[in-house]
Amino acid sequence: MKIKYNLLHEEKNTKARLGTIETNYGVVETPMFMPVGTRATVKMLTPEELYDVHSGVILANTYHLWLRPGEDLVEKAGGLHKFMNYHGPILTDSGGFQVFSLANPKDITEEGVHFKSHIDGSKLFLTPEKSIQIQNKLDSDIAMSFDECPPASATYEYMKNSIERTLRWAARGKKVHANPRQSLFGIVQGGAYEDLRKFSATETVKLDFDGYSIGGVANDNESKEDMYKAIDYSIPYLPKDKPRYLMGVGEPSDIVEGVIRGIDMFDCVLPTRIARHGNAFTKHGKINIKNAKYKEDFTPIEKDCDCYACRNYTKAYIRHLVNVDESLGGRLLSIHNIRFLIRLTEELREAIKEDRLLEYREEFYKNYHE
Amino acid sequence: MKIKYNLLHEEKNTKARLGTIETNYGVVETPMFMPVGTRATVKMLTPEELYDVHSGVILANTYHLWLRPGEDLVEKAGGLHKFMNYHGPILTDSGGFQVFSLANPKDITEEGVHFKSHIDGSKLFLTPEKSIQIQNKLDSDIAMSFDECPPASATYEYMKNSIERTLRWAARGKKVHANPRQSLFGIVQGGAYEDLRKFSATETVKLDFDGYSIGGVANDNESKEDMYKAIDYSIPYLPKDKPRYLMGVGEPSDIVEGVIRGIDMFDCVLPTRIARHGNAFTKHGKINIKNAKYKEDFTPIEKDCDCYACRNYTKAYIRHLVNVDESLGGRLLSIHNIRFLIRLTEELREAIKEDRLLEYREEFYKNYHE
Numbered sequence: 001m002k003i004k005y006n007l008l009h010e011e012k013n014t015k016a017r018l019g020t021i022e023t024n025y026g027v028v029e030t031p032m033f034m035p036v037g038t039r040a041t042v043k044m045l046t047p048e049e050l051y052d053v054h055s056g057v058i059l060a061n062t063y064h065l066w067l068r069p070g071e072d073l074v075e076k077a078g079g080l081h082k083f084m085n086y087h088g089p090i091l092t093d094s095g096g097f098q099v100f101s102l103a104n105p106k107d108i109t110e111e112g113v114h115f116k117s118h119i120d121g122s123k124l125f126l127t128p129e130k131s132i133q134i135q136n137k138l139d140s141d142i143a144m145s146f147d148e149c150p151p152a153s154a155t156y157e158y159m160k161n162s163i164e165r166t167l168r169w170a171a172r173g174k175k176v177h178a179n180p181r182q183s184l185f186g187i188v189q190g191g192a193y194e195d196l197r198k199f200s201a202t203e204t205v206k207l208d209f210d211g212y213s214i215g216g217v218a219n220d221n222e223s224k225e226d227m228y229k230a231i232d233y234s235i236p237y238l239p240k241d242k243p244r245y246l247m248g249v250g251e252p253s254d255i256v257e258g259v260i261r262g263i264d265m266f267d268c269v270l271p272t273r274i275a276r277h278g279n280a281f282t283k284h285g286k287i288n289i290k291n292a293k294y295k296e297d298f299t300p301i302e303k304d305c306d307c308y309a310c311r312n313y314t315k316a317y318i319r320h321l322v323n324v325d326e327s328l329g330g331r332l333l334s335i336h337n338i339r340f341l342i343r344l345t346e347e348l349r350e351a352i353k354e355d356r357l358l359e360y361r362e363e364f365y366k367n368y369h370e
Numbered sequence: 371m372k373i374k375y376n377l378l379h380e381e382k383n384t385k386a387r388l389g390t391i392e393t394n395y396g397v398v399e400t401p402m403f404m405p406v407g408t409r410a411t412v413k414m415l416t417p418e419e420l421y422d423v424h425s426g427v428i429l430a431n432t433y434h435l436w437l438r439p440g441e442d443l444v445e446k447a448g449g450l451h452k453f454m455n456y457h458g459p460i461l462t463d464s465g466g467f468q469v470f471s472l473a474n475p476k477d478i479t480e481e482g483v484h485f486k487s488h489i490d491g492s493k494l495f496l497t498p499e500k501s502i503q504i505q506n507k508l509d510s511d512i513a514m515s516f517d518e519c520p521p522a523s524a525t526y527e528y529m530k531n532s533i534e535r536t537l538r539w540a541a542r543g544k545k546v547h548a549n550p551r552q553s554l555f556g557i558v559q560g561g562a563y564e565d566l567r568k569f570s571a572t573e574t575v576k577l578d579f580d581g582y583s584i585g586g587v588a589n590d591n592e593s594k595e596d597m598y599k600a601i602d603y604s605i606p607y608l609p610k611d612k613p614r615y616l617m618g619v620g621e622p623s624d625i626v627e628g629v630i631r632g633i634d635m636f637d638c639v640l641p642t643r644i645a646r647h648g649n650a651f652t653k654h655g656k657i658n659i660k661n662a663k664y665k666e667d668f669t670p671i672e673k674d675c676d677c678y679a680c681r682n683y684t685k686a687y688i689r690h691l692v693n694v695d696e697s698l699g700g701r702l703l704s705i706h707n708i709r710f711l712i713r714l715t716e717e718l719r720e721a722i723k724e725d726r727l728l729e730y731r732e733e734f735y736k737n738y739h740e
Contacts, residue, residue, distance in 0.1 A: 039690070041691060041696045043696065043697070043698075046698065064694075068690065068693060069665075069690040069693070073665070073666065073690075076668070077668055077684065077686060077687070078668075083684075083686075083687055083690075084687060085687070295443070296443065296446060312417075312455045313455055314447065314453075316453075317410075317447070317453055317455070320410065320438065320443075320453075321409075321411060323438060323439070324409045326409055326413065327414050327697055327701075328414065328416065331414075331697075
């Protein structure tokens with residue numbers, strides 16, 4: 001079935017909203033954070049470990065799965081859920097973000113994008129139709145339209161042409177979408193230009209998608225200010241009865257700010273990526289477990305955290321594992337970091353319910369230092 | 371408490387024995403296979419995953435833990451069990467095996483062994499006393515005496531001097547052993563020389579240890595024939611009321627042959643090491659999951675295996691994980707391979723109980739090809 005978004009409560013003092021999304025694999029609450037499982041696995045973790053951190057939707061990357069193992073193999077396996085043994089909802093991106101990072105500007109045509117494989121340099125061509133057809137075969141619960149991801153530095157003129165093409169691509173992708181179990185999201189682009197975000201949002205909504213993403217905010221050189229503008233300029237034109245997804249964002253403060261501005265869904269590789277370098281989120285900010293001060297620290301990463309790592313292991317032990325390159329260290333930190341972001345969204349949902357989100361934000365910033 | 375070995379049944383047609391060992395952390399059945407957790411973690415696995423494969427005793431390496439994080443830190447953490455959160459019995463080796471692979475022959479003195487750290491090249495000195503003192507602090511359930519590990523190519527003369535020194539070292543280590551919760555094993559050396567094995571076994575037993583290991587059989591250039599000789603020449607001189615441990619051995623056929631010759635305990639890094647290269651044990655021999663024939667194989671590694679990997683994942687998925695370097699692949703294969711060896715010992719125990727071990731061996735070789 002298609003997803004169904006239920007708006008439960010709008011926070012009194014902000015644009016934040018409490019909701020649920022009904023999916024093929026149960027009901028999930030929003031705002032929510034979605035762990036990233038690029039290659040049909042959230043790095044180092046099993047599905048059971050994802051259930052244990054209360055993960056709702058997870059994300060998989062179309063570009064990576066297209067190349068290896070290929071969408072046909074995943075289809076033969078019975079779809080992504082069966083292939084990776086994950087019994088929760090899965091969202092796939094369009095591949096656009098990866099493809100644009102590999103393509104030369106001159107290789108972006110109206111038909112699609114020519115680029116070279118990051119694995120063997122072979123020539124590849126991805127079109128809006130192809131992206132949707134791959135996602136149809138992957139059988140994710142939510143698919144994304146194929147959009148151009150222009151750099152934050154793009155001129156107004158470039159950005160305008162780009163969002164117009166992204167709209168044509170969105171229409172082309174929607175036309176070939178043929179998986180009745182799968183929902184399809186449109187993507188709003190337009191950088192930090194107010195009128196372009198408005199135009200992109202309004203026209204994308206006219207195409208009538210099952211949800212809407214705000215894109216172009218997770219580029220490396222994007223400022224936080226531009227990110228907030230991108231959200232603020234887009235949200236007013238998005239329908240209240242559809243979920244809103246801020247793509248690629250996962251710093252704790254960005255989640256707080258995104259929720260306040262009306263975002264329902266977030267995803268980011270950050271919790272697992274920083275884990276592999278020995279970093280852990282805490283309510284006081286990020287810590288690096290390799291720091292000498294944790295050498296004889298026989299307390300958990302966070303003593304009030306309910307994750308498997310904090311229930312069972314000390315900082316001293318995890319520090320040891322990271323120092324001697326044992327992968328259990330990165331695995332425990334990944335579990336903690338994902339749980340940290342999911343707990344953050346749980347707290348945000350409570351604060352929305354009780355109309356005290358601004359107080360929550362104040363308290364959050366009092367503790368959390370980036 | 372010290373361990374207590376209970377001999378339950380001697381197989382009618384072989385020297386195999388069925389038994390149990392009572393430990394600080396419950397009763398384990400023998401013959402058994404012990405997974406290796408070199409740096410206070412069985413590579414990639416949690417304690418829960420070890421319980422799930424029915425692991426009894428696990429092994430940790432004194433040399434590695436001495437260097438990092440140091441035995442004092444482990445002691446401060448409350449011992450190895452608490453440090454790594456493993457609630458089953460733990461055996462530590464003496465460090466000898468690693469130290470002798472790092473030392474020049476001229477640096478082996480009566481007092482101990484001078485060698486250089488594999489981490490930073492710093493000069494280190496390990497003695498029989500120091501090895502025991504480290505193990506006392508690690509607080510494993512079973513400690514090993516510090517022995518010289520001569521190469522398989524050692525001359526009779528060298529070997530004779532070596533086992534005499536190992537006996538002096540065993541006595542020195544026993545003298546300083548001071549952890550009442552910890553048992554101490556002696557180690558029989560002597561290569562493939564019948565009279566030296568007899569001498570080493572007889573004299574080691576006179577020192578009265580809680581169990582006896584047969585060493586010098588896991589060198590890279592050791593032949594299977596020499597391994598069987600080492601066992602056959604040692605076993606007759608070991609007391610029936612103490613467990614017998616064949617150090618560093620874990621090929622399935624070696625476990626079968628060891629059990630038949632009277633061995634109760636085995637350990638080896640093989641199941642986890644080959645897993646990280648994409649290999650899995652099956653009853654027909656080892657397979658490499660990267661083989662193209664498994665590309666569309668949507669069946670488990672072994673359909674009658676009860677491990678987590680086989681209950682939940684297909685060869686096609688694990689192959690994909692290994693091909694794209696996702697660590698979950700090696701983790702699933704590690705779980706399967708450890709469970710495979712433990713299941714093998716479970717089957718061997720059944721065969722001993724029913725006095726049909728020779729039939730079991732015949733059946734095993736009919737299926738299993740190395």
